[in-house]
Amino acid sequence: MAISPRSVPRDLSSLPHVVIIGGGFAGVAAAKVLADQDVRVTIIDQHNFHTFQPLLYQVATAGLEPADVAFPIRTIFGHAANVRFRHAYVRSVDAPRNLVILRDGSEVDYDHLVIATGAKAAFFGVQGASQFALPLYTLADARRLRNRLLSVLEEAEVRSEHERAAIDLTFVVVGGGPTGVETSGALTELVKIAIRRDGLRLDPARIRVVLVDVAPRLLTAFVKSASTYAKRRLESTGVEVQLGRSVVAIDEHSIRFDDGEQIECAAVIWAAGVSAGDALPEDVSSTRGPGGRVRVTPDLRLLDSANVWAVGDAAAVPLRGEAFCPQLAPVAIQSGRHCAHQILHVINAEPTTAFAYHDKGIMATIGRNAAVAELPHGVVVKGRVGWLAWLGLHLWYLVGFRNRLRVFINWTWRYFDWPSGPRLIVADAETVE
Amino acid sequence: MAISPRSVPRDLSSLPHVVIIGGGFAGVAAAKVLADQDVRVTIIDQHNFHTFQPLLYQVATAGLEPADVAFPIRTIFGHAANVRFRHAYVRSVDAPRNLVILRDGSEVDYDHLVIATGAKAAFFGVQGASQFALPLYTLADARRLRNRLLSVLEEAEVRSEHERAAIDLTFVVVGGGPTGVETSGALTELVKIAIRRDGLRLDPARIRVVLVDVAPRLLTAFVKSASTYAKRRLESTGVEVQLGRSVVAIDEHSIRFDDGEQIECAAVIWAAGVSAGDALPEDVSSTRGPGGRVRVTPDLRLLDSANVWAVGDAAAVPLRGEAFCPQLAPVAIQSGRHCAHQILHVINAEPTTAFAYHDKGIMATIGRNAAVAELPHGVVVKGRVGWLAWLGLHLWYLVGFRNRLRVFINWTWRYFDWPSGPRLIVADAETVE
Numbered sequence: 075m076a077i078s079p080r081s082v083p084r085d086l087s088s089l090p091h092v093v094i095i096g097g098g099f100a101g102v103a104a105a106k107v108l109a110d111q112d113v114r115v116t117i118i119d120q121h122n123f124h125t126f127q128p129l130l131y132q133v134a135t136a137g138l139e140p141a142d143v144a145f146p147i148r149t150i151f152g153h154a155a156n157v158r159f160r161h162a163y164v165r166s167v168d169a170p171r172n173l174v175i176l177r178d179g180s181e182v183d184y185d186h187l188v189i190a191t192g193a194k195a196a197f198f199g200v201q202g203a204s205q206f207a208l209p210l211y212t213l214a215d216a217r218r219l220r221n222r223l224l225s226v227l228e229e230a231e232v233r234s235e236h237e238r239a240a241i242d243l244t245f246v247v248v249g250g251g252p253t254g255v256e257t258s259g260a261l262t263e264l265v266k267i268a269i270r271r272d273g274l275r276l277d278p279a280r281i282r283v284v285l286v287d288v289a290p291r292l293l294t295a296f297v298k299s300a301s302t303y304a305k306r307r308l309e310s311t312g313v314e315v316q317l318g319r320s321v322v323a324i325d326e327h328s329i330r331f332d333d334g335e336q337i338e339c340a341a342v343i344w345a346a347g348v349s350a351g352d353a354l355p356e357d358v359s360s361t362r363g364p365g366g367r368v369r370v371t372p373d374l375r376l377l378d379s380a381n382v383w384a385v386g387d388a389a390a391v392p393l394r395g396e397a398f399c400p401q402l403a404p405v406a407i408q409s410g411r412h413c414a415h416q417i418l419h420v421i422n423a424e425p426t427t428a429f430a431y432h433d434k435g436i437m438a439t440i441g442r443n444a445a446v447a448e449l450p451h452g453v454v455v456k457g458r459v460g461w462l463a464w465l466g467l468h469l470w471y472l473v474g475f476r477n478r479l480r481v482f483i484n485w486t487w488r489y490f491d492w493p494s495g496p497r498l499i500v501a502d503a504e505t506v507e
Numbered sequence: 508m509a510i511s512p513r514s515v516p517r518d519l520s521s522l523p524h525v526v527i528i529g530g531g532f533a534g535v536a537a538a539k540v541l542a543d544q545d546v547r548v549t550i551i552d553q554h555n556f557h558t559f560q561p562l563l564y565q566v567a568t569a570g571l572e573p574a575d576v577a578f579p580i581r582t583i584f585g586h587a588a589n590v591r592f593r594h595a596y597v598r599s600v601d602a603p604r605n606l607v608i609l610r611d612g613s614e615v616d617y618d619h620l621v622i623a624t625g626a627k628a629a630f631f632g633v634q635g636a637s638q639f640a641l642p643l644y645t646l647a648d649a650r651r652l653r654n655r656l657l658s659v660l661e662e663a664e665v666r667s668e669h670e671r672a673a674i675d676l677t678f679v680v681v682g683g684g685p686t687g688v689e690t691s692g693a694l695t696e697l698v699k700i701a702i703r704r705d706g707l708r709l710d711p712a713r714i715r716v717v718l719v720d721v722a723p724r725l726l727t728a729f730v731k732s733a734s735t736y737a738k739r740r741l742e743s744t745g746v747e748v749q750l751g752r753s754v755v756a757i758d759e760h761s762i763r764f765d766d767g768e769q770i771e772c773a774a775v776i777w778a779a780g781v782s783a784g785d786a787l788p789e790d791v792s793s794t795r796g797p798g799g800r801v802r803v804t805p806d807l808r809l810l811d812s813a814n815v816w817a818v819g820d821a822a823a824v825p826l827r828g829e830a831f832c833p834q835l836a837p838v839a840i841q842s843g844r845h846c847a848h849q850i851l852h853v854i855n856a857e858p859t860t861a862f863a864y865h866d867k868g869i870m871a872t873i874g875r876n877a878a879v880a881e882l883p884h885g886v887v888v889k890g891r892v893g894w895l896a897w898l899g900l901h902l903w904y905l906v907g908f909r910n911r912l913r914v915f916i917n918w919t920w921r922y923f924d925w926p927s928g929p930r931l932i933v934a935d936a937e938t939v940e
Contacts, residue, residue: 121932123931123934139573140572140931141931146930146931148701148705148706148930150704151706152703152706154706158706159706161932162665188898222565224555225594225681228555232593268581270585271582271585272585273581273584273590376756458566498573498574498579499556
């Protein structure tokens, strides 16, 4: 949704400058709060678009297009005279001099700095994982994964003529959280649609989707009944769920577990976790919490700073006691907003307040027509009602009415079973010319 | 539109095998004719999608998404039991042995072969053109051009702070045919929208779009009044039209003409012509016509062959006398259909007939709200009526109802001036990570 602030006709250059690194949920939420205030805002991101990450698995499985889940940051703030966008990669932060250093060497000075750099896939030292496993955290990840999945199907059809082993249609998804559950469910759908709609000559019995996790149950953040439901639903759509399994090595065509067992497969999808540390600019030498996340004060400042803030996946946002908030979109949005309000307090010489996370529940979809949502106070919604709730909520939160309508049309189509989804293999680089 | 042929329950392997190289307009049109006939059909293409080329300039100027103009070939023929798709690159044709050789060395035998390989941008030996000019013939071209245009705007905004010369916002479009006219018109719109909607801090007076052609008028395939109208319309939207100019060299930031004049510019867009020869598989050693096109008999066979056919942009399709049909979508569609019918005639031992092009007119759009269409008998339609005719015709011909609706929504949005177009810079390869 484009912001329409009250007009800001005054001279901007004299206003305090807030620099936000990262245009994800947290950075955009912070900038929206600041868009009609007496500050100058610069959002710096290496991509010129905001990504709606909860739907990336749909892009990866060819249900949605990149433009359905990505929205230009400039367009979001097009009417906010005090918000600028800078398409650049941040190399480091020179906190003593209040400077952000870009890759090309140019410097951007700030009065307040918001670190909203998100996270990157974490491979936990599993041998070969960073080279061969396919993560799903950025739009580029999603496109790469889609190209791989569709190419595997194309190649498998040709090989079937030569009577090759069925092993080449096994896909392993590592990680039983929402991303892993959603991706493995959507992957079985993609294969079925490709066979039914596209006349792909493949025996459905050759397809094997395996979801593995080291934990004893799926969706560990949810109550146990949700985990049980998700497992049963996934298994009914053909996904093989293997729990309590620890991955030790991955190569181009196999995955190996600590018990020595090995699964030969066409692709390993990595949904096992993220690390904030690798996404941080150099020289942000603050104390780290779990997952490389920057430790912050209750009002979201770095422990050693008065004007550098950290929010979203990049920050170890305090929950209560010694616990930290999970790395979820609602936490990112709420912490981004809170941080922006605190910056205004500091500028106005007012006291800041501690961040408090308002948990509105968590949800995960499991293939078509089913989802599980856990609301506060342990209320669990399952099945089609859960799916409709999931759909409505995601459409509501999608940035931009236009995207919302596009996604709605795409999903309506898919739901009513018309030839759905743009199953395009769009090469990253033109390898064949 | 998905094909729903009468069911084909018989054993396919005994049927004559028609191999079609290329899933463009010509190849798809031929396969549609053959989809419910007593033949086996294999379409081979290096991309798994059909591209609606007349709208590529919209993708390049961020008005449409790749998925709006591309449609998976498998989905088009999903219900046709006798049509298969093979995602592969054809290296050569071994005509004496009736074999198509793929890049991986595997062979595909045929009874009839249809060469529908289209064309590639031709640079006519202009120095530096193949390296620095940006063509617009494939979906990959369009994405590359869009990334370049949007990146140039991003960089220019930053540089304006340092008071750099205005030269970095000059774009030169080479070629005054429909593609050049459409692209230069859409480019001025893109820049205006980016400034108005995205809050890009650029002085519109810095932007310069120059359309050059060696001919003395634009749209030489049209009657003169259409050329005059197109020039006037383009100039009124801010495009600088320079005619009778011959390009001799292009480098990263300039273009030079034969009179020694040089224009410094941020990008050169190449819409000056195509060559069929570079797109042909090796060993197709048939006689060549203009633009490297394969000479064909009146019934569209290679001059030296009884069972190899050529259609669309790849072929020098006879018009009348010594003339050849222009390289246009309607010629591709009609020649593809004709060729398919002739193949059926040959299989049934019936006489073949000569191809006759039914000219239904040509059209080009000139920015928003204006187009020029030349119907048979010299009837010319201009302005908004021409634009609506252009819009309707293109929506009608778009493969797939789904795409048609998506494009319609995108265009309606743009027309009514809502924040339009997905101005995403999606890197081909992740250069910044």
